Amino acid sequence: MALLEKRDSGAVLIVDRYSKVEEDAATPESGDVLVSLERLEAERESLLARADSVGVWLRSDQSPSGLADDLGKIELVALDFPVFSDGRAYSSARLLRERYGYRGELRAVGDVLAEQLGFMLRSGFDTFEMASPNALEEFATIPKEVRVVYQPTGDGLATATELRLGT
Amino acid sequence: MYHYDEYDHALVKDRVAQFRRQVERRLSGDLTEEQFRPLRLMNGLYLQLHAYMLRVAIPYGTLDSRQLRKLAYIARRYDKGYGHFTTRQNLQYNWPKLEETPDILAELAEVEMHAIQTSGNCIRNTTSDQYAGAAADEIEDPRIWCEIVRQWSTLHPEFSFLPRKFKVAITGSENDRAAVRVHDIGLIMKHGDGEGAGEAGEVGFEVIVGGGLGRTPFLGKTIRPFLAKEDLLSYLEAILRTYNMLGRRDNKYKARIKVTLHETGAEEFARLVEEEWAEIKESSLKLPKPEMDRIAAHFVPPEFRALESRATAEEERAAGDPAFASWVRNNIVEHKASGYAIANISLKPVGLPPGDATSEQMDLVADLADEYSFGEIRVTHTQNLVLPHVERSRLPELYDRLLAAGLATANVGLLSDIICCPGLDYCTLASARSIPISTQISERFADQGRLDLVGQMQIKISGCINACGHHHVGHIGILGVDRKGEEHYQIQLGGSASEDASLGKILGRGFSADQVVDVVEQLVDVYVELREGDERFIDTYRRVGQAPFKEKVYGTA
The missing domain is CATH 3.30.413.10 (Sulfite Reductase Hemoprotein, domain 1)
Structure with a gap:
């Protein structure tokens, strides 16, 4: 599994500094941790008071609305694609970026395929956990294959309408 | 009708190149059929019983003669010489070869057509009234709004992996020829009443959600009696986002929005949509007037001649030719311009599959469109074709040309128009x-x-x-x-x-x-x-x- 972070052109491989805390394990005393929404709710005070970074992992059926108040203290939100065809995380990503003003790392995890990278970038994801052995190469080419966009999203790309009107 | 500008052209061309690469990877074995399947489906390519099937989008059922000739050419060059018009105003080729499908898409791109989102769990081709822009009973041409929805829904980053497919239909007339109540979203253009539902005289949309057929048929329910035009996309985005997050994904037979609406309750669903809409109503989704005007300008009606409402040539022929009289009675519909008629061409001849047309027939209809109907053709959800703007006095000659090609079956709206x-x-x-x-x-x-x-x-x-x-x-x-x-x-x-x-x-x-x-x-x-x-x-x-x-x-x- 490779972790990629987007750059102005393509992406780079990065090291995952977070340790994912599994359901039945105790939260480690120190270090950067990635926890479930349930754990965040149960251990909210101590987690948000840590010196090290805290990330939250949402299943695709969990809405990000419950995180809104804590986003200033959360440095990573990981949204899961249990299968590529479960598109709920696209909505969650846009809500986090465009409604709740989240500026930290937004990571796509699960069934993250090259052909969907373009949609994920447009929805606000900036890191990607990918199983493909060619992930870096795919990232460099595939999301740019279709260059025109019609929909305004939080990514700031000029839409066809905006280009037409020169706005 | 709408013509692509540089941006529309660039998107479709990019998409063809992308699909060509995907097909190459499939043919080289780089992609398995399982990996290729979702990619081909995003471009309308199905694997059927005997062969691949390619479904080409005919946005809101409107074609010009150049496009119809291209469809005829593709059928002849890449298929078995015929195509099948569907209930969604699309065209299906039943026998394309996988390795040639990128070439077919490239041919389509030349005439401003594509197969994007004709399958998959995404927003499908928006359908409309086949008589749009010609009907006497129309408030406004709904195709302006269909085109706006087409662009907004094309490769939408958030809504390409919905719980299930999603179909929008728009009608500009209260006589519903677009079956809007059996679509995921149906929009009916109407005047505001000046009493809360829009300004008096203002034209907007009644918004109906949750209709559909399939295993569990439902008629859609009105969730907003009046929506202003400039709010169309923000409201659609609010509906789609609500559905994307709420719709069931555990069972594909319960995943359509009709089930979401049924299980959530129409009132509660409407409340959720309105709540979401309140957040995005004033966003950049609000349609700028210059863009609405730009698209509307593509649908300005052709310059109709000032004609008498009755045509002697038509009446004389009908008096002496019962077959022609039947054809006029059944296939001809009143036009908004005096002296013009809407001519339906039945694709339901006796003893042949409904909706099929040969390359020769498509070429002929394209020629007839040029000669009699300002080059315009429509496809109906009842699987027929339409020449929308024909002078009544020329109906006899049009009829003769159709008759010679086996296209004058006088059964539109009748029992055998199946x-x-x-x-x-x-x-x-x-x-x-x-x-x-x-x-x-x-x-x-x-x-x-x-x-x-x-x-x-x-x-x-x-x-x-x-x-x-x-x-x-x-x-x-x-x-x-x-x-x-x-x-x-x-x-x-x-x-x-x-x-x-x-x-x-x-x-x-x-x-x-x-x-x-x-x-x-x-x-x-x-x-x-x-x-x-x-x-x-x-x-x-x-x-x-x-x-x-x-x-x-x-x-x-």
Whole structure:
């Protein structure tokens, strides 16, 4: 599994500094941790008071609305694609970026395929956990294959309408 | 009609190049069929019973002659010389070769066409009234809004992996020819009432959500009586986002928005949409007036000549030629401009599959469009073609040209104008054949006098419960099922997809393939016997109920 972070052109491989805390394990005393929404709710005070970074992992059926108040203290939100065809995380990503003003790392995890990278970038994801052995190469080419966009999203790309009107 | 600008062209071209790469990777073995499947489906390429099938989008059913000639050429060059017009105003090629599909898409891109989002769990081709821009009863041309929705929905980053496919239909007339109440979203253009639902005289949309056929048919419910035009996209985005997050993903048969609406309750669903909409109403989704005007300018009507409303040539011919008179009565519809007519071209000849057209027929219709209809053609959801702007005085010559090509069947809106899915002759999902039932019915009712006598009648045939042939909304609906390996057919009565939309009710036990046509004939006989005045089949059925029909068919009430 490779972790990629987007750059102005393509992406780079990065090291995952977070340790994912599994359901039945105790939260480690120190270090950067990635926890479930349930754990965040149960251990909210101590987690948000840590010196090290805290990330939250949402299943695709969990809405990000419950995180809104804590986003200033959360440095990573990981949204899961249990299968590529479960598109709920696209909505969650846009809500986090465009409604709740989240500026930290937004990571796509699960069934993250090259052909969907373009949609994920447009929805606000900036890191990607990918199983493909060619992930870096795919990232460099595939999301740019279709260059025109019609929909305004939080990514700031000029839409066809905006280009037409020169706005 | 709409013409691509540099941005629309660039997107479609990029998309063709992308698909070409994907097909190359599939052919080289770099991608497995399992990995390739979602990619080809995003470009309308299905794997059917015998071959690949490519579904080409005909946005809101509008074509120009250049595009129709290209469709004819593709059928001849890459397929078996014919195409199939579908109930979603699209065209299907039944025999393309995988390695040639990128070339087909490149050919389509040359004439501003594509196959994007003609399959998959995304927003499909937006459909509309086939008489848009020509109908006398229209408030405004709905295609302006269809095109705006087409662009917004194309490769939408958030809504390309919905719980299930999603279909939008828009009509500009209160006489609903677009079946908006059986779509995921149906929009009806209407005037504001000045009393809360829009300013008096302002034109906007009534928003209907959650209609659909398939295994569990529902008629859509109005969740907003009036929506201003500039808010169209923000409101659609609010509906789609609510559905994307709420719609069921555990069972594909419960994943359509109709089930979400049913399980959540229409009022609660509307509340959720309104809440979401309040957050994005004033965002950059608000349509800028210059963009609305730019798109509307593409749909300015052609320059109609000032003509007398009655045409002597037409009347004289009709007086002496009953076949022509039938064609005018059944296939010609009133046009908004004096002296013009809307001419339907039936693709339901006796004994042939509904909706099929050969390359030669497509070429001819393209020529006729150039000569008689400002180069415009429409595709109807009832699987026919339309020349939308024909001078009445030229109807006789148009008729003669159509007649010579086998395209003058005078049955539009009548019993043999059957909607029919491809069924077990082509489709992997089908339980039974539907095309042979359709052709047998058309053969039984081949006599024009009898067709005219029976009058307005909708028969709709589906080869399985997915209901692609719309059997739930046929005056007579026929559903093919598999009963212990035998093709078997259930009959439903009383459905309608028009402004008086209703779902049909099952008549009783089903029939074998060789009984169906006799049963249809019995049902028609009961109607003819019981009708009063100028009642249509559906009117008589609604007045007298199922009993007399049951009694005739089963011998008991």
